[in-house]
Structure formats: C-alpha cells, structure tokens
Amino acid sequence: MEAKAQARYVRVTPLKARRVVDVIRGKRAEEAVTVLRFAPQAAAETVRKVVESAIANARVKADQAGEAFNASALVVREAYVDEGPTLKRMRPRAQGRANRILKRTSHITVVVGEDTKDGAAPAAAGTKGRTR
Numbered sequence: 192m193e194a195k196a197q198a199r200y201v202r203v204t205p206l207k208a209r210r211v212v213d214v215i216r217g218k219r220a221e222e223a224v225t226v227l228r229f230a231p232q233a234a235a236e237t238v239r240k241v242v243e244s245a246i247a248n249a250r251v252k253a254d255q256a257g258e259a260f261n262a263s264a265l266v267v268r269e270a271y272v273d274e275g276p277t278l279k280r281m282r283p284r285a286q287g288r289a290n291r292i293l294k295r296t297s298h299i300t301v302v303v304g305e306d307t308k309d310g311a312a313p314a315a316a317g318t319k320g321r322t323r
Contacts, residue, residue, distance in 0.1 A: 192258065193268065193304040194249035198241045200275050201234075204295040208234040208272040210311035212299065220246050220303050238299060242267065245303045261305075269302035 211234045215223035220242060227239035246262060255258035275292070275296030281289045 192252055192256070193302055194240050194245050194252050195302045196245035196248055196299065198237055198299045201237050201297045201299055202294065203234045203237065203297055203299045205263075205272045205274045207232065208238065208297045208299055211235050211238050212270045212272050212278045212301075215242065216270045218267055219263070219306070220289075221263060221266055223267050228234050235307060238270075238301070241299050242270075242303070245301045249303055264305050265303045266306045267301060268304040269300070271300055273298040301315070 202245040211227070213232060214230070215226060215238070218226070223242050224239055224246075227235045227242065231272050246265060249265060250260050250262070275298050277296065278294040280294060282292050284290050
C-alpha cells in the first residue's frame with residue numbers, strides 16, 4: 192500500500208531541498224526520519240515532517256482497508272522537490288537603482304510504500320527528480 196504526503200509553498204530553495212531529499216530516497220521510512228532528525232541542513236526539518244506525514248497517511252489507509260500496519264516495512268519509494276512560485280522583492284542599490292531579490296519556494300513530495308519481498312528496487316524509485 193502506498194501513501195503520499197506533500198508540503199507546498201515551503202520557503203526553501205528547491206536546490207537546497209533536493210540535496211536533503213536525495214539522501215533519503217530509497218531508504219526505509221524509519222531510517223529516513225532518523226537521518227533527517229540529525230541532518231544539519233535547514234530543509235531537513237521540513238522534509239522530515241513530510242516523511243512522518245506520509246507514514247501517518249499509510250497508517251490511516253491501512254486502518255480504513257482493515258489491513259495490518261507495519262511501519263518498519265515502509266520504504267521511501269519516491270521523493271522529489273518541484274519548484275513553487277517565486278516571490279519577487281526589490282532591494283535598493285546605489286544611485287537610485289534597484290535590484291531584484293528572488294525568494295524561491297518548493298513543493299516537497301514523498302511517497303512511501305511497502306518494501307518489495309524479492310529485494311529488488313521498486314519500479315517507481317528514481318522516476319522523478321534530478322538525474323545526477
């Protein structure tokens with residue numbers, strides 16, 4: 192069973208958030224939460240909350256379907272960061288000029304699902320996001 196969680200319009204640049212998301216992609220969900228709890232990046236807290244929300248969504252889905260829920264069997268299947276709208280601000284410069292400041296936002300998405308039994312990588316892993 193898969194469950195998804197999104198955080199939209201997060202005030203962190205997509206490049207910085209992708210650095211954090213790349214670390215947890217493919218890991219067990221509980222291990223990803225632990226890694227993010229001790230990660231020094233500012234975006235790690237937001238990504239951790241999204242992962243925890245996806246785990247909670249999986250628990251609710253399992254309860255509604257009447258299935259047994261095992262949090263340790265969940266794996267981060269997909270994790271990606273899309274660019275949100277950019278806030279444009281002006282900063283005064285010398286001789287009456289003005290420079291633009293771009294305050295970027297992100298949409299963070301995490302999909303968790305049960306681990307495949309044969310040990311192979313999930314088919315959906317790595318289908319979206321950075322290729323490097």
